[in-house]
Amino acid sequence: MQLQFESRTLHLRHPFIISGSQYSEKIVFTATLMHDGIVGRGESSPSRYYGEPPESVQTMLSDTARWIGDISSPADIQTLHEVLLQKYPHQPSARSCVIMAAYDWLARSCQMPLYRLWGLNPHKTCRTSFTIGMDEPDVLTEKVKEAEAYPVLKIKLGNGDEDYTIMQTIRRCTDKTIRVDANEGWQRDEAIKKITWLATQNVEYIEQPLPKESLEDMVWLKARSPLPLIADENVMTSRDIPGLHHAFHGINLKLDKCGGMWEALRMIQTARALDMKIMIGCMVSTSLAMTAAAHLTPLTDEADLDGHLLIRDDPFRGVTINHQGQLILPESDGIGVTEQGIH
Amino acid sequence: MQLQFESRTLHLRHPFIISGSQYSEKIVFTATLMHDGIVGRGESSPSRYYGEPPESVQTMLSDTARWIGDISSPADIQTLHEVLLQKYPHQPSARSCVIMAAYDWLARSCQMPLYRLWGLNPHKTCRTSFTIGMDEPDVLTEKVKEAEAYPVLKIKLGNGDEDYTIMQTIRRCTDKTIRVDANEGWQRDEAIKKITWLATQNVEYIEQPLPKESLEDMVWLKARSPLPLIADENVMTSRDIPGLHHAFHGINLKLDKCGGMWEALRMIQTARALDMKIMIGCMVSTSLAMTAAAHLTPLTDEADLDGHLLIRDDPFRGVTINHQGQLILPESDGIGVTEQGIH
Known part of the structure; x- marks a missing residue:
């Protein structure tokens, strides 16, 4: 087994502004596993917020390329997952990349799509939302127009009184279903006030209303919220889930946050056993990571897999979205992506 | 997709005596799924204790054979699991049988062993124990001799002072590692006294010491027990696990109890997220069900998969056990069993 990798800079269609940060480029890494003539x-798509700068992924993948030949086959995902977790406990995004390549390899070696390897029904994928970052009213109006093809929008809030301006601006343009992500931007009393108002605005749920340290306030908020509350910054892996059951209605899992598909399956099963809602989200990424995550959506309730729609230079093609916003999985083997321009 | 099935009566080598019941025969069902030329x-192996008499399995499988053609392929295990759960919520053993056939089919259609479909390392299977039912001292001595090939024994206790006689009889014959299953046979104060003594007798853990209703006493016992305590009668599905975390150190999952491999994977992931020990057990069954369960053991801590060793007339061959008691998975496609006499 051999590993190669390359990094690339993705360019966003619009600078992305959320509570606390702004960026217009994103560095991602593509890893390629080769074994038995199959790739x-x-x-x-690493995140500095989660303590994983791009340089650390570069170092980890270089290091992994040196020892990965010792593992007999990419089909032994169990061993790969264990070794990666032990060697690089604080690099979930880098680990996810290698695990994703191994699952792609395994399903390709079976000559079947990844969802079928998992026994999943591809018609049970979720609707995905399309994210509108924070912006001035006229830019927001423009963005909502550009998002015409997507029937569910995700709006970033968490910036004081501007939240009302953003929401009202968007509601002047569209009555589409909206999901709100506050990215830890509120405090308790502000949150209950805003959520109570948002519940009258065709909003479906609220992601991470409070700072992740405010778990007691979350328990208070959950008891009063008219809308479901979904943990994002509060949940990294399956071990976090039992402790969040009393504070949130659901979890937002991301491959780059949890360490990859092996752990993502564990999170889905754990949340299901606790009767919690499951959504799967993403970082800004190409169609490769989006399509991989989409293979898990027959097991989740909601998806926010638009990372590839926010960039100008997606090198791959894979998952698509129909008029109802539902994710459509490719039928080809493995994750099922091809390079743009190659059919 | 077509389903056929047959029932058969298995004959035990010794009448099986546990706290509360005794039997020398066992009725099991074999289901066969056919689709695309693959079987x-x-x-x-249903259990009256869990409210599932053989007649109910017969009825359920006859009924399933009528509608199963409506599901497009056995590869859609997700849909099969959902429909079975909805139609037959109280027949976990009958559901397990159909799900097992679907996973066997799926892995055979990929031309790979089931463990590989799941990305598991076959060298990480567990040691299994061999069960010694309750009996008179001279019969017990005989049974321990017959069990010479198995380095770990499981002893059934839960019958007052006889427990000491059984344990002392066995310890006169062997110093092998012993696992104890009390099958709900003790009360709180009796349990702590016996467990404290058993901890000095090279006993590894205790299964279901108290009646399943005694959950508060279990919390008391867990805080004091010198040995790990494993839930059996207390745990049916993944939904039971979060509520048992404070009462037990681990769970004993069984395919016939939980409804099959789809749910078993969910139980394993949920228990892992809660840092609980996982053992996989069985009913009296053939090599078919034992080998299927053995495919899950790279994910569990302990196994008690001896159901096929307790019968005289196993029609299949599959999983074997090496000198260290470790389960050895067959390398052939699917679950990997063949009929006895067919190589």
Whole structure:
């Protein structure tokens, strides 16, 4: 087994502004696993917020390329996952990339799509939302127009009184279903006030209303919220889930946050056993990572897999979205992505 | 997709005596799923204790054979699991049989062993124990001799002062590692006294010491027990696990109890997220069900998969056990069993 990788800079269609940060480029890594004449690919879109700068992924993948030949086959994902977790406990995005390549390899070696390897029904994928970052009213109006093809919008809030301006601006343009992500931007009393108002605005749920340290306030908020509350910054892996059951209605899992598909399956099963809602989200990424995540959506309730729609230079093609916003999985083997321009 | 099934009566080598019941025969069902020229097989070993008499399995499988053609392929295990759960919520053993056949079919259609479909390392299977039912001292001595090939024994206790006689009789014959299953046979104060003594007798852990209703006493016992305590009668599905975390150190999952491999994977992931020990057990069954369960053991900590060793007339061959008691998975496609006499 051999591993190669490359990094690339993705360019966003619009500078992305959320509570606390702004950026217009994103560095991602594509890993390629080769074994027995079959190739598997995975992607890492690391995040400084989660303590994983791009340089650390570069170092980890270089290091992994040196020892990965010792593992007999990419089909032994169990061993790969264990070794990666032990060697790089604080690099979930880099680990995800290698695990993704291994699952792509395994399903390609079976000559079947990844969802079928998992026994999943591809018609049970979720609707995905399309994200509108924070912006001035006229830019927001423009963005909502550009998002015409997507029937569910995700709006970033968490910036004081501007939240009302953003929401009202968007509601002047569209009555589409909206999901709100506050990215830890509110405090308790502000949150209950805003959520109570948002519940009258055809909003479906609220992601991470409070700072992740405010778990007691979350329990208070959950008891009063008219809308479901979804943990994002509060949940990294399956071990976090039992402790969040009393504070949130659901979790937002991301491959780059949890360490990859092996752990993502564990999170889905754990949340299901606790009767919690499951959504799967993403970082800004290419169609490779989006399509990989989409293979898990027959097991989730909601998806926010638009990372590839926010960039100008997606090198791959894979998952598509129909008029109802539902994710459509490719039928080809493995994760099922091809390079743009190659059919 | 077509389903056929047959029932058969297995004959035990010794009448099986546990706290509360005794039997020398066991009725099981073998289901066969056929689709695209590929055949998958599963087995049900139903239990009256769990409210599932053999007649109910017969009825359920006859009924399933009528509608199963409506599901496009056995590869859609997700849909099969959902429909079975909705139609037959109180027949976990019958559901397990159909799900097992579907997984066998799926892995055979990929031309790979089931463990590989799941990305598991076959060298990480567990040691299994061999069960010694309750009996008179001279019969017990005989049984321990017969069990010479198995380095770990499981002893059934839960019968007052006789527990000491049984344990002392066995310890006169062997110093092998012993696991104890009390099958709900003790009360709180009796349990702590016996467990404290058993901890000095090279005993590894205790299964279901108290009646399943005594959950508060279990919390008391867990805080004091010198040995790990494993839930059996207390745990049916993944939904039971979060509520048992404070009362037990681990769970004993069984395919016939939980409804099959789809749910078993969910139980394993949920228990892992809660840092609980996982053992996989069985009913009296053939090599078919034992081998199927053995495919899950790279994910569990302990196994008690001896159901096929307790019968005289195993029609299949599959999983074997090496000198260290470790389960050895067959390398052939699917679950990997063949009929006895067919190589």
